[in-house]
Each structure stands twice: as structure tokens, then as C-alpha cells.
């Protein structure tokens with residue numbers, strides 16, 4: 001209550017997400033305030049210290065058009081009110097939450113608030129007038145940036161842009177009441193965004209043409225950024241009311257698209273990973289994480305450096321250990337350069353870089369005696385890893401957790417040489433480790449629930465997504481990836497070019513196809529693994545047929561490229577030719593095409609024209625087929641785990657939901673039939689044989705994806 005006039009605090013959200021019921025309550029309260037002569041102004045705030053994260057998206061796909069329209073009409077009701085409406089934004093205003101604030105005549109936020117329109121990230125656009133009001137408020141370039149990226153805008157930036165009128169240190173509600181008092185009686189017309197003109201640009205047409213191309217390129221096949229752009233563009237050319245109609249039309253188009261369904265699925269799949277449960281029932285409820293006050297990283301190669309930076313980001317002091325002086329110097333310089341780049345990036349983003357904790361660089365294993373956690377990141381050689389883990393169990397304090405960043409090797413074998421197998425765990429980062437969000441957390445037979453809880457909580461504190469998986473060669477991600485790559489190699493042997501294969505996968509939505517990614521990562525990485533498995537190199541028994549291993553088809557081409565020193569980008573040639581060693585400009589390589597022709601001639605392969613459908617289906621279905629085996633083996637607890645791994649660790653296009661969601665949308669019977677067809681044509685490629693679990697699901701009538709895990713459980717039940 002405020003002196004001579006009453007201010008109504010409309011708490012429009014008891015949780016931070018609003019539902020149709022909250023929208024109705026807000027409409028009722030605003031109507032009531034409008035008709036009550038004792039109310040002079042209205043402050044709208046959230047409950048529980050938060051303004052709003054926007055609409056509750058849990059049941060979006062099932063909500064009809066009328067529900068979406070009702071939010072837009074409430075925003076309009078607020079805007080048209082003759083009494084000053086002030087949004088008091090505490091902590092966050094996203095999506096429909098910000099749209100309500102944009103309907104208000106004034107907006108105030110606290111310093112730590114963030115605002116944004118993240119609908120684009122769940123395959124939608126701001127559908128309550130946001131695409132028409134924001135450009136009128138802050139101009140077209142800034143509105144396109146915010147709406148097409150969905151980024152969270154810090155309060156200070158929002159103030160500079162003009163989204164906010166005021167930013168206060170503490171309680172924005174009090175400040176909003178003060179503001180409401182000050183502005184009562186002032187004309188509201190200039191504050192109504194629906195009445196404003198979109199600020200003009202001298203070169204609007206040219207600007208929009210260029211922006212459309214940029215948005216399309218960045219979208220990589222995702223529709224929502226492009227539709228967001230079109231909606232903002234409409235604000236330039238159409239009167240407000242027509243712009244709203246256009247926004248509605250584009251919103252409904254996106255809502256009914258498979259992409260928004262996939263993106264909303266991916267949103268919840270990722271969050272479900274935090275609630276890990278082991279087959280034996282262990283979970284957060286039964287396990288406490290250990291505190292990690294100090295950590296160590298062994299090996300300062302590319303992965304080790306990124307892991308050091310990630311730990312420092314979580315404010316954990318790090319001991320960084322290398323095996324010799326030269327490696328230590330090189331590693332140290334690289335880590336320091338990386339930290340500097342990160343600080344510069346923060347500075348450029350308007351964030352205040354914090355004073356970095358400098359790691360303790362050392363050659364001395366003794367420096368590890370008081371750390372709570374070690375992450376080993378040396379070469380993928382089991383003998384070397386076992387030697388290190390044996391040493392660690394002597395040096396480290398008994399309660400220290402021993403983690404390995406292995407991407408393939410057996411956690412149990414590594415644990416077996418230690419005095420504490422229950423404290424040995426796989427913590428598999430993805431390259432570049434300081435950027436990629438995914439961490440596979442691998443439990444061995446004896447890993448304790450507390451070790452898992454510690455690794456999961458560490459992942460969260462580093463800003464990463466931990467996914468708990470079981471132990472097998474390659475775990476989830478790399479085990480599936482092998483089949484994807486095998487198909488790419490076989491298709492090339494049979495007549496495709498690397499460019500054709502890459503183009504098909506790029507058009508599907510990957511930023512790069514498999515061959516280009518191989519060149520980027522270094523072809524020698526896979527070569528070393530295949531040598532370790534005895535598939536190539538000195539350990540290969542004489543007389544082994546060149547194109548088969550253990551009776552299964554094998555492509556020797558990647559090994560042959562490595563034997564010729566073609567490791568990819570770093571050597572200037574691999575599947576492609578580069579402008580220089582370390583260069584980024586990839587060109588088709590006439591030499592490679594000649595080499596492939598010679599190879600086919602030598603091995604009596606008649607090159608055939610391979611359709612784009614065959615390329616796509618063989619690469620993707622064989623990968624997902626392994627996903628069904630992984631589910632049935634219990635290595636991943638649910639399809640959501642596989643999809644979260646693929647989206648966040650392997651750049652699988654998010655708008656297709658991940659490999660398992662994608663196959664569920666294609667239709668399991670179709671995927672099964674195609675695999676059967678390709679398996680018949682290629683009897684020496686067992687990975688094309690449909691997995692028994694996929695066959696079972698089809699026999700069960702293709703149940704929805706969220707039920708798959710229960711069918712694994714019933715399949716494995718001993719009852």
C-alpha cells in the first residue's frame with residue numbers, strides 16, 4: 001500500500017514458470033486494478049524472489065492456440081491500461097515473462113537479473129508480441145540478436161540497450177513502487193510500445209538482407225532462428241496489429257513443427273540427467289558428494305589443458321603435472337595462454353574477468369599427496385594408465401578420488417591396480433574440454449555411489465552436463481561413433497567421395513561431416529586406437545586380409561592415409577587438402593580421389609553411385625542401432641542419456657533431438673526395415689544387423705521413447 005494511492009502487487013507466479021491458470025489470474029487482477037478507482041498504479045512482480053522464466057513448457061505440444069493467444073491479450077491489456085504498470089524484475093525475466101514486462105510501461109530490475117527471449121532455443125518464437133515490441137523498444141539490430149539467439153542479457157546490458165528503465169542494487173519491488181508513485185499522472189502514450197515506430201536505419205533493407213543470411217547460416221537447418229528473424233522483419237514493414245498476426249502465424253507454424261518437439265525434448269532430457277540412478281538403485285538419495293577443494297590433472301596435452309581450465313573455472317585450485325621438463329614448459333605456456341584467452345573473452349562480453357587462480361605446475365608426484373581428486377589425461381595406453389594409477393594409490397590420501405579421462409579404456413582394469421577401486425571413476429571430457437559441455441561419468445564394477453555423486457557435482461560446478469554411464473569399450477558416445485565412421489569409410493570404398501558423405505551429414509544439420517571432423521581431430525587418434533586393438537600395425541598377424549578383421553568388413557584406408565603422414569588439418573592433408581599444415585581451409589584433394597580409384601581397382605571394387613538417402617541412413621541408423629544395443633546392455637539408463645551425450649558431446653543437431661529421438665520420429669519400423677535391407681546387401685557388416693532390442697520394440701508396436709527403458713528392464717528382469 002502506498003499513501004494516497006493503492007499499488008497492487010500482482011504475484012503472477014508462485015513457481016517461476018507460468019501456466020494458463022496464472023495467465024488467467026493475471027488477467028483477472030489487471031482488470032480488477034483497472035476498474036478499482038482506489039488503485040492508482042500497479043507493480044507486477046514474481047513470487048519467491050524471481051520474476052518469471054516464462055511459460056511452463058512441459059505440455060506445450062498439447063496446448064491449443066487459444067492458450068497462446070490469451071497471453072498476448074493479457075500483455076495487450078496491461079499495455080492499454082490507463083494506470084502506470086511497472087514490472088519489478090527480480091533475478092530473471094525470460095520468454096513470456098519478459099513479454100509481460102514489455103507490456104508494462106516501465107521496467108526495473110535488480111543488478112543480478114538476466115532477461116531474454118529464449119523461445120528460439122526450444123524451437124519457437126516469442127509469441128505474445130515480443131517480436132513486435134522489442135524492436136520498437138531497442139531497435140532492429142539488437143532485437144534480432146536477442147530474439148534469434150535467445151541469449152540471456154545481464155541487467156547492466158539490458159539497461160544500456162533500453163530494455164530496462166532502471167537497475168537497482170537490491171529490492172526492485174520497492175524501487176518499482178517509488179517509480180510508480182513518481183510517474184502517476186504522467187501521460188502513458190509514449191510508454192506504450194505498440195504505439196512506437198520501429199527506429200529507422202539508413203540502410204534497413206541492406207541490413208536485413210545481410211542479417212537474414214547470417215541467421216540462416218548460423219541456424220544450420222534449425223527453423224526457429226529463421227522464423228524469429230522473419231517475425232522481427234515484419235515489425236519493420238507492417239503496422240503493429242498486422243505484425244502481431246504475422247508473429248502468431250509463424251509461432252503456430254513452429255509449434256506444429258517436429259523441430260520444436262525435438263528441442264523441448266532435448267531441454268528436458270538434459271535436465272533429467274542430473275537425476276542419475278544406477279541399476280542397483282543408488283542415486284543422489286543414497287550418496288553424498290565429497291568436497292573437492294583441490295584437484296590435480298596429470299598430462300598437459302590438449303585434453304589436460306582444457307580440464308585444468310575447467311577446474312579453475314569452478315574455482316578449484318589445481319596441481320598440473322607433466323612427466324618431463326620440456327612437456328611441462330609447453331603445457332604451462334598453453335594453459336596460461338588459454339586462461340588469458342578466456343579472460344579476454346569475458347572482457348569482450350562485458351563481464352569482469354576474475355583474477356585467475358594460477359595452477360601449481362610440477363613434475364613431482366609428491367605434490368599430489370593432499371588433493372581430493374586426480375584427473376589423469378595422458379595417452380590412451382592402458383599400460384601407462386595402470387602405472388600411473390598404481391603410483392597414485394601410493395601417493396594420494398586414502399579418501400582421494402582417482403579419475404581417468406580415458407575415452408575408450410576399461411575402468412575396471414585401471415581400478416584393479418589401485419588400493420581403492422571404489423574410488424576410481426571415468427570422467428570423460430570432450431575436446432576442447434574447456435568449451436564442450438559434456439562429461440561422461442563412467443562407473444566401474446566397484447565404483448561407489450559417492451564417487452559418482454562427487455563427479456556429477458564437480459561436472460555441475462564446472463558448468464558441464466554430466467551423464468552417468470556404464471563401462472564398456474568406448475562407453476556410450478565413442479562406442480556408437482565407431483559404426484558411424486565405419487559406414488562413412490565403407491561408403492567411400494564403394495564409390496562415394498569424402499565431400500559427398502560430408503555434404504549429406506551437413507545437410508542433416510551437423511556443422512561438419514565425419515571426414516572433415518576426422519581431419520580436425522587428427523586421423524592419428526583413431527589410428528593409435530586401432531593399433532592398440534591389433535587391427536593394424538605391427539601386431540597384425542601376417543596373412544590378415546586387408547579388408548576384413550575377424551571375418552568382419554574393415555576399411556584400411558584411414559590407416560593407409562596415416563602411414564603416408566596424412567593426419568588431417570595438422571599435416572595439411574588428410575581426407576581433404578588444406579591451405580597449409582594447421583590451416584582451416586579444406587579443399588577436395590585430386591590426389592585422394594586418384595588414390596581411392598587405385599584402391600578400388602586393386603581390390604576389385606566397382607564404384608557405384610550411392611544415393612544421398614543411403615549415405616544418411618547407413619551412417620545414422622547404424623549409429624542409433626548401436627544405441628539400442630547400449631540400452632539393452634544397460635550401459636545407458638535411457639534413450640535421453642544417449643541423446644544428451646550426442647547433442648552435447650558430438651554436435652548432433654539439437655533440433656533433431658539426438659539419435660534415439662530422431663529414430664523414434666522416423667519410425668522404428670522404417671529404421672528396422674532399412675537396416676535389414678542394408679544388412680542383407682552387406683552380410684560382412686554385422687553392425688547393420690538390427691539390434692534385438694530394436695526388433696523387440698517394433699514387435700511391441702513401437703512404444704513411445706519414454707517407455708523404452710521400462711522394456712529394457714522387463715527384458716533383463718530375472719523374475
Ligand SMILES: CC/C=C/CC(=O)SCCNC(=O)CCNC(=O)[C@H](O)C(C)(C)COP(=O)(O)OP(=O)(O)OC[C@H]1O[C@@H](n2cnc3c(N)ncnc32)[C@H](O)[C@@H]1OP(=O)(O)O
Pocket residue numbers: 017053054055056057058067068071092094095096097118119122126127128268271272
Ligand atoms: C504461453 C505463451 C508462450 C510463452 C513463451 C515462453 O515463455 S516459452 C518458455 C521460455 N522460457 C524458457 O525457455 C526458459 C527455460 N528455462 C531455463 O532456461 C532455465 O531453466 C532457467 C530458468 C535459466 C533456470 O536454470 P537453472 O539451471 O537454474 O535450472 P534448471 O534449468 O535445471 O531448471 C530447474 C527445473 O525447472 C524446470 N524448468 C525450467 N524451465 C522450465 C519451463 N519453462 N517450463 C517447465 N519447467 C521448466 C527444469 O526442467 C528443472 O526441472 P527439474 O524437474 O528440477 O529437473
